[in-house]
Amino acid sequence: MTLGKPSEKEEAYFKMQELKKLRKLREEECRRMEEEECRRLKELHWMRCPKCGMELNEVELYGVMVDACFSCGGTFFDKGEVEKILEAADTGFLRRLRGALFGSGNTAD
Numbered sequence: 001m002t003l004g005k006p007s008e009k010e011e012a013y014f015k016m017q018e019l020k021k022l023r024k025l026r027e028e029e030c031r032r033m034e035e036e037e038c039r040r041l042k043e044l045h046w047m048r049c050p051k052c053g054m055e056l057n058e059v060e061l062y063g064v065m066v067d068a069c070f071s072c073g074g075t076f077f078d079k080g081e082v083e084k085i086l087e088a089a090d091t092g093f094l095r096r097l098r099g100a101l102f103g104s105g106n107t108a109d
């Protein structure tokens with residue numbers, strides 16, 4: 001084993017370590033930029049109509065606040081809202097229709 005000038009193998013090792021460090025820094029930078037981009041897009045699109053881009057308004061539908069666009073007439077549902085509305089709406093016409101078609105008892109399916 002010799003002391004003094006590092007061997008080519010040692011130099012290659014240190015260069016590799018340096019490249020790994022730079023690559024990791026670049027990956028972190030990309031990740032941070034993606035988060036910033038996600039945040040920027042969310043701010044830009046929050047409560048905006050996905051069809052026409054105008055501002056959305058909350059309106060009540062069967063006791064559930066849904067997002068409606070008064071510009072293009074679209075109505076948009078957040079996660080779980082459709083299920084709540086169908087459940088609430090199922091007290092009148094749909095229940096009677098189901099009763100007429102399949103009998104009044106609940107189906108055990």
Ligand SMILES: [Zn+2]
Nearest residue numbers: 049052069072
């Ligand atoms: Zn719209």
